[in-house]
Amino acid sequence: MTGLGRIAVAVVMIGLLTGAAIELQRLRDRSFPVRPVEDDSLYLTSPSSLRRMALAYRAVAADLYWIRALQYFGGTRRMVEAGQTITDPNRRRYAALFPLLDLTTSLDPRFNLAYRFGAIFLAEPAPRGPARPDLAIALLMKGLAERPDRWEYMQDIGFVHYWWRQDYKAAAEWFRRASEVPGAPWWLKSLAATTLAQGGDRLSSRMMWEAIRQSAEIDWLRHDAERHLGQLRALDEIDALQAIVNRVASQSAQPVLDWRPVMRAAGWRTIPADPAGIPYEIDERGRVQVSRSSPLWPMPAEPPRIDVAPPPS
Amino acid sequence: MRATALMAVNVFRESVRDKVLYNLVLFAVLLIAATYLIGQLTAGQDIKIIKDLGLAATSVFGVFIAVFIGIGLVSKEVERRSIYALLAKPIERHQIVLGKYLGLVGTLAVNLAVMAAALYVVLAYMRWLSSEGTIKALEAPALDPAMLKAIALIFVELSIVTAIALFFSTFSTPILSATLTFGLFVAGHFSADLRNFDQVVDSPAAARLARALYWVLPNLASFDVKAQVVHGQHVSAGYMALTMAYGAAYIAALLIAAMVIFSRRDFK
Numbered sequence: 389m390t391g392l393g394r395i396a397v398a399v400v401m402i403g404l405l406t407g408a409a410i411e412l413q414r415l416r417d418r419s420f421p422v423r424p425v426e427d428d429s430l431y432l433t434s435p436s437s438l439r440r441m442a443l444a445y446r447a448v449a450a451d452l453y454w455i456r457a458l459q460y461f462g463g464t465r466r467m468v469e470a471g472q473t474i475t476d477p478n479r480r481r482y483a484a485l486f487p488l489l490d491l492t493t494s495l496d497p498r499f500n501l502a503y504r505f506g507a508i509f510l511a512e513p514a515p516r517g518p519a520r521p522d523l524a525i526a527l528l529m530k531g532l533a534e535r536p537d538r539w540e541y542m543q544d545i546g547f548v549h550y551w552w553r554q555d556y557k558a559a560a561e562w563f564r565r566a567s568e569v570p571g572a573p574w575w576l577k578s579l580a581a582t583t584l585a586q587g588g589d590r591l592s593s594r595m596m597w598e599a600i601r602q603s604a605e606i607d608w609l610r611h612d613a614e615r616h617l618g619q620l621r622a623l624d625e626i627d628a629l630q631a632i633v634n635r636v637a638s639q640s641a642q643p644v645l646d647w648r649p650v651m652r653a654a655g656w657r658t659i660p661a662d663p664a665g666i667p668y669e670i671d672e673r674g675r676v677q678v679s680r681s682s683p684l685w686p687m688p689a690e691p692p693r694i695d696v697a698p699p700p701s
Numbered sequence: 702m703r704a705t706a707l708m709a710v711n712v713f714r715e716s717v718r719d720k721v722l723y724n725l726v727l728f729a730v731l732l733i734a735a736t737y738l739i740g741q742l743t744a745g746q747d748i749k750i751i752k753d754l755g756l757a758a759t760s761v762f763g764v765f766i767a768v769f770i771g772i773g774l775v776s777k778e779v780e781r782r783s784i785y786a787l788l789a790k791p792i793e794r795h796q797i798v799l800g801k802y803l804g805l806v807g808t809l810a811v812n813l814a815v816m817a818a819a820l821y822v823v824l825a826y827m828r829w830l831s832s833e834g835t836i837k838a839l840e841a842p843a844l845d846p847a848m849l850k851a852i853a854l855i856f857v858e859l860s861i862v863t864a865i866a867l868f869f870s871t872f873s874t875p876i877l878s879a880t881l882t883f884g885l886f887v888a889g890h891f892s893a894d895l896r897n898f899d900q901v902v903d904s905p906a907a908a909r910l911a912r913a914l915y916w917v918l919p920n921l922a923s924f925d926v927k928a929q930v931v932h933g934q935h936v937s938a939g940y941m942a943l944t945m946a947y948g949a950a951y952i953a954a955l956l957i958a959a960m961v962i963f964s965r966r967d968f969k
Contacts, residue, residue: 440894445761454746
């Protein structure tokens with residue numbers, strides 16, 4: 389056999405044997421199923437131990453934990469959006485998200501986006517997020533301890549208080565603190581004043597998201613702000629549509645449970661769509677709402693207006 | 702001097718013959734694969750992560766070359782008995798040690814230079830792909846020349862690791878030399894713990910021992926400025942100069958020790 393022939397035989401044998409090994413593995417996995425890897429297992433939970441073990445490669449380890457946090461959050465959220473049943477209660481609560489972000493920021497304490505995105509993820513309401521504004525604030529406070537000059541973290545804390553806790557006094561206080569950091573944008577001062585005076589109304593919310601959209605450094609943050617602006621527009625549209633639905637219901641003396649009577653009465657050809665282009669729905673109680681399939685779902689709870697105590701006489 | 706230079710060139714040629722530079726291909730594949738995958742996984746942090754990954758890979762590959770080639774520099778000559786032929790030539794023993802060290806450090810320098818160039822090329826490509834918003838949001842420019850500071854300190858750190866490996870290689874077996882060198886590499890990154898040992902133990906003797914180890918063992922943690930550079934933090938010229946001078950002093954001490962041991966070694 390020539391040298392070339394021997395190589396050809398070797399290549400064929402290697403191919404056959406590798407194929408056989410893969411097939412045997414498949415057979416074994418079928419006969420003796422491998423337990424799925426627990427997605428929320430962390431392997432290492434102590435940030436200080438991990439910092440030591442990573443030696444001079446902490447930044448790369450932080451990147452790996454960051455990718456893991458993104459996949460964990462995104463994967464769980466995708467399962468929710470696809471309507472899949474999540475049997476693991478920890479997964480349903482996004483229980484590993486904060487520890488993953490904590491490890492990431494302990495390994496690389498200056499990982500700016502891990503604080504900012506992490507806080508957005510943590511505060512996101514269930515089931516699209518863990519609904520943990522307290523942990524979002526804790527993460528941002530950790531970032532602030534590392535970099536007290538980052539007005540963005542203060543703005544984000546104010547935003548969590550504003551949007552997810554409806555604590556407008558705390559939000560206004562954090563916006564004020566952020567505005568006093570050298571280099572902070574001018575509009576934070578007016579945002580603090582508006583929040584304190586009119587916290588919770590759509591106008592001040594719109595102003596806040598518009599400011600965030602304009603100042604966003606990262607496309608993702610800009611898209612998130614645009615999504616929230618879309619939600620605010622949807623809230624206005626829902627109010628207008630609800631008034632029409634109520635009028636049709638009172639005229640017909642029957643509850644309106646779908647769009648057909650409204651479309652007939654109003655002469656519409658299509659069901660009105662939300663700013664994301666997904667048609668609105670009417671629920672069993674006759675309330676107009678965004679569809680669960682809309683990227684705007686779930687809508688934020690309409691916050692109550694702030695009670696500003698009258699000055700003592 | 703000429704003999705030392707010839708020895709160094711010979712070590713470099715031998716490294717090339719041993720396909721040491723093949724790791725550059727692995728490095729390139731790693732960066733290209735990471736560029737493709739990371740864009741889809743990191744929510745706009747791809748340039749930061751490529752910098753982290755590129756600098757870490759430069760260091761890891763360098764450590765493996767420094768240790769696994771370094772431990773064989775002298776012991777391989779002894780094992781093969783080619784040391785007798787070498788000693789019969791008009792060359793001093795200290796020149797052999799120095800030449801071998803410089804040859805391997807030269808190999809590492811070529812490696813690092815090519816890896817740094819590849820990293821900048823990949824970053825330039827990623828910058829070209831990125832939107833204006835992403836580029837504006839970066840803490841440090843994509844093609845930040847300050848990364849060269851991190852690479853320079855990695856080079857000095859690798860030169861220390863090479864000197865450690867060579868030092869052990871002059872009197873120990875390759876396996877033991879590798880174990881001891883890796884041990885010192887790891888211990889060198891725990892210097893802060895050794896320094897602050899008195900805060901976790903009550904024993905003054907143990908604290909003194911830890912403090913002594915802190916001064917004697919190589920403080921490799923101080924050569925790690927990768928994270929600072931990636932985050933756009935300033936690394937001062939003074940810090941660079943002091944750290945490099947510390948590295949040079951430590952290397953010189955190790956080389957002198959290696960030369961003394963090798964000069965007194967009996968090969969009969």
